[in-house]
Amino acid sequence: MKLSPHFTLKEFIKSDTAERLGIDNTPNQDIVDNLKILAKGLEDVRQLLDKPIYISSGYRSLELNNLLKSKPTSQHCQGLAADFRADGYGTPDDIVYSIVNSSINYDQLIMEFVKPDVPYSGWVHISFCKNSNDARKQALMIDSNGVTIYKKQ
Numbered sequence: 001m002k003l004s005p006h007f008t009l010k011e012f013i014k015s016d017t018a019e020r021l022g023i024d025n026t027p028n029q030d031i032v033d034n035l036k037i038l039a040k041g042l043e044d045v046r047q048l049l050d051k052p053i054y055i056s057s058g059y060r061s062l063e064l065n066n067l068l069k070s071k072p073t074s075q076h077c078q079g080l081a082a083d084f085r086a087d088g089y090g091t092p093d094d095i096v097y098s099i100v101n102s103s104i105n106y107d108q109l110i111m112e113f114v115k116p117d118v119p120y121s122g123w124v125h126i127s128f129c130k131n132s133n134d135a136r137k138q139a140l141m142i143d144s145n146g147v148t149i150y151k152k153q
Contacts, residue, residue, distance in 0.1 A: 034080050038080055042084070096150060
């Protein structure tokens with residue numbers, strides 16, 4: 001099922017962990033509706049970056065989310081958040097910087113480092129709200145030192 005011109009439901013619900021452990025990661029219709037909002041927001045990001053976007057984590061059932069030790073309030077569980085990369089654009093820092101300085105009405109944007117000293121070792125988390133007027137436009141960084149307000153590295 002296509003959610004938008006460049007994104008399918010399958011890529012938002014695929015989880016190697018869920019498949020390996022036999023966890024059902026199938027969303028209900030309300031979640032699918034939220035995933036359409038997420039896909040629309042990611043279309044805006046794709047247009048801004050002028051590069052394809054690869055989703056590494058989209059929707060997570062509560063069971064999968066708990067297994068991954070993520071917060072139960074994660075917007076991933078609502079179908080409103082995705083972790084992604086845009087190969088060929090630059091580092092996660094470059095991607096976050098571009099989105100922060102754009103008119104994209106995101107709720108939360110997080111630059112997540114796996115290894116802070118390796119520029120390409122992380123990914124970008126983005127979320128959107130059902131009602132765009134509720135968007136916080138919050139930008140953060142997460143690394144081994146914890147969570148801080150985003151600033152260009």
